[in-house]
Amino acid sequence: MELALQLIAIAAKLWPTIGDIIRGSSHPDARRVADILPDPGASATVAAELRRGTP
């Protein structure tokens, strides 16, 4: 009985992490615009390189 209570307590503590893992793998909201479009973008990076004189 005591062991079961301890397991429940551990599971409760880990639940936010488990939830994050579940959301990260299958939640429809997992992909975000900021993941697709980093700041700065590729063109801005190339523009900065050209200004610095690096190829």
Added chain:
Amino acid sequence: MRLGIAGAALLVASCIPAGAPTDRPGARSAVLLVAEAVHVADVTCADVAHAMASTDRGKALAVADACAHGYAVARSSLLAAEAAVDAYDAGGAGRWGCALRDSLVGLRETSAALELAGAKVPAAVSDGLSLASTLSGLACAPQSDAGGG
């Protein structure tokens, strides 16, 4: 990957009857698909500018700057559209379409810079433009009919 984006964009667009309001999953899918189109446009433009740099550095910089500006405009609008979708039931349903429409300005700018540079605009970008134009037309209602004269 790019064919997948184009196919998904066409699928989303074809599944929305003319004049029908878009629900939250549809809105979110549309925002993410247009973001993918913006990403493809940005990467393509960066490649074009990079290749151009060896022959005409000034023109390459102009192309990269134009694309970077378009990207920034589209990105901020899409972040706003996504925030509106997140708050769909709290008023966001009436805002995401207009934010998506605003992202068109940036995507068009990047697309135009690619054309000016003599590059082919990828199908995923054209499809993103088409999808954003169609959906924002449906979801961003003009305010003119609210006043009643």
